[in-house]
Amino acid sequence: MNPAENYILKQSEPFRSVLLHLQSVIEHTISNVDLKYKYRIPFYYINGKPFCYLNQSKDYVDLGFWNASSLTKHVELMVTEKRKIMKSLRYKSLEEINNTILIEVLQDAYSVRNEKFYK
Secondary structure, eight states: OOHHHHHHHTSOTTHHHHHHHHHHHHHHHSTTOEEEEETTEEEEEETTEEEEEEEEETTEEEEEETTGGGOOSSGGGOBOTTOSSOEEEEESSGGGOOHHHHHHHHHHHHHHHHHHHOO
Protein backbone atom coordinates (compact mmCIF):
# COMPACT_ATOMS: atom_id res chain seq x y z
CA MET A 1 0.00 0.00 0.00
CA ASN A 2 1.12 3.52 -0.79
CA PRO A 3 2.34 5.26 2.43
CA ALA A 4 0.05 8.23 1.68
CA GLU A 5 -2.97 5.92 1.48
CA ASN A 6 -1.84 4.19 4.67
CA TYR A 7 -1.69 7.59 6.40
CA ILE A 8 -5.29 8.25 5.39
CA LEU A 9 -6.59 4.82 6.41
CA LYS A 10 -4.94 4.83 9.84
CA GLN A 11 -6.67 8.05 10.95
CA SER A 12 -9.53 7.81 13.41
CA GLU A 13 -13.06 8.89 12.55
CA PRO A 14 -14.32 11.38 11.56
CA PHE A 15 -10.94 12.30 10.03
CA ARG A 16 -10.57 9.13 7.96
CA SER A 17 -13.90 9.81 6.25
CA VAL A 18 -12.97 13.44 5.61
CA LEU A 19 -9.59 12.44 4.14
CA LEU A 20 -11.10 9.70 1.96
CA HIS A 21 -13.72 12.10 0.66
CA LEU A 22 -11.13 14.79 -0.10
CA GLN A 23 -8.95 12.20 -1.83
CA SER A 24 -11.84 11.11 -4.02
CA VAL A 25 -12.86 14.65 -4.97
CA ILE A 26 -9.28 15.73 -5.69
CA GLU A 27 -8.59 12.71 -7.90
CA HIS A 28 -11.87 13.08 -9.81
CA THR A 29 -11.53 16.85 -10.26
CA ILE A 30 -7.84 17.02 -11.21
CA SER A 31 -7.13 13.94 -13.29
CA ASN A 32 -3.35 14.19 -13.57
CA VAL A 33 -2.44 14.37 -9.87
CA ASP A 34 0.04 11.96 -8.34
CA LEU A 35 -0.41 11.05 -4.66
CA LYS A 36 2.91 10.87 -2.79
CA TYR A 37 3.99 10.74 0.82
CA LYS A 38 6.20 13.76 1.60
CA TYR A 39 7.00 15.46 4.90
CA ARG A 40 5.07 12.62 6.64
CA ILE A 41 1.74 13.62 5.03
CA PRO A 42 -0.09 12.92 1.74
CA PHE A 43 0.94 15.38 -0.98
CA TYR A 44 -0.50 15.68 -4.45
CA TYR A 45 1.93 16.52 -7.22
CA ILE A 46 1.37 17.48 -10.84
CA ASN A 47 4.28 16.96 -13.23
CA GLY A 48 6.69 16.74 -10.30
CA LYS A 49 5.53 20.00 -8.69
CA PRO A 50 3.58 20.19 -5.41
CA PHE A 51 -0.12 20.98 -5.80
CA CYS A 52 -1.84 20.38 -2.46
CA TYR A 53 -1.58 18.34 0.70
CA LEU A 54 -3.77 16.61 3.27
CA ASN A 55 -2.97 16.85 6.95
CA GLN A 56 -4.89 15.69 9.99
CA SER A 57 -3.88 17.83 12.94
CA LYS A 58 -5.50 18.41 16.31
CA ASP A 59 -9.26 18.25 15.67
CA TYR A 60 -9.38 19.00 11.94
CA VAL A 61 -8.13 18.10 8.47
CA ASP A 62 -6.36 20.67 6.35
CA LEU A 63 -6.46 20.63 2.57
CA GLY A 64 -3.52 22.94 1.96
CA PHE A 65 -2.57 24.62 -1.27
CA TRP A 66 0.95 25.38 -2.38
CA ASN A 67 1.56 28.94 -3.64
CA ALA A 68 -1.94 29.89 -2.60
CA SER A 69 -1.36 33.64 -2.64
CA SER A 70 -2.73 33.75 -6.21
CA LEU A 71 -5.96 31.91 -5.48
CA THR A 72 -9.15 33.86 -6.13
CA LYS A 73 -12.05 31.50 -5.34
CA HIS A 74 -13.45 31.32 -1.81
CA VAL A 75 -10.32 32.76 -0.19
CA GLU A 76 -12.51 34.11 2.60
CA LEU A 77 -13.09 30.50 3.66
CA MET A 78 -9.41 29.62 3.70
CA VAL A 79 -7.14 29.54 6.74
CA THR A 80 -3.69 31.13 6.65
CA GLU A 81 -2.61 31.14 10.33
CA LYS A 82 0.57 33.17 9.85
CA ARG A 83 1.52 31.30 6.67
CA LYS A 84 2.61 33.55 3.82
CA ILE A 85 2.57 31.06 0.97
CA MET A 86 0.05 28.39 1.92
CA LYS A 87 -3.68 28.55 2.56
CA SER A 88 -5.98 25.72 3.45
CA LEU A 89 -9.57 24.63 3.63
CA ARG A 90 -10.18 23.18 7.07
CA TYR A 91 -12.72 20.51 7.98
CA LYS A 92 -13.72 18.95 11.29
CA SER A 93 -16.38 16.64 9.85
CA LEU A 94 -17.60 15.23 6.57
CA GLU A 95 -20.77 17.33 6.85
CA GLU A 96 -18.73 20.56 6.71
CA ILE A 97 -17.48 19.83 3.20
CA ASN A 98 -19.30 21.75 0.50
CA ASN A 99 -18.35 19.90 -2.70
CA THR A 100 -19.19 22.85 -4.94
CA ILE A 101 -16.78 25.11 -3.05
CA LEU A 102 -14.16 22.37 -2.84
CA ILE A 103 -14.25 21.71 -6.59
CA GLU A 104 -14.15 25.43 -7.43
CA VAL A 105 -11.08 25.93 -5.21
CA LEU A 106 -9.36 22.88 -6.72
CA GLN A 107 -10.05 24.13 -10.24
CA ASP A 108 -8.83 27.61 -9.31
CA ALA A 109 -5.63 26.21 -7.79
CA TYR A 110 -5.06 24.09 -10.89
CA SER A 111 -5.62 27.07 -13.18
CA VAL A 112 -3.30 29.32 -11.14
CA ARG A 113 -0.67 26.58 -11.06
CA ASN A 114 -0.76 26.16 -14.81
CA GLU A 115 -0.44 29.92 -15.36
CA LYS A 116 2.66 30.06 -13.15
CA PHE A 117 4.46 27.01 -14.49
CA TYR A 118 3.54 27.11 -18.14
CA LYS A 119 3.90 30.76 -19.15
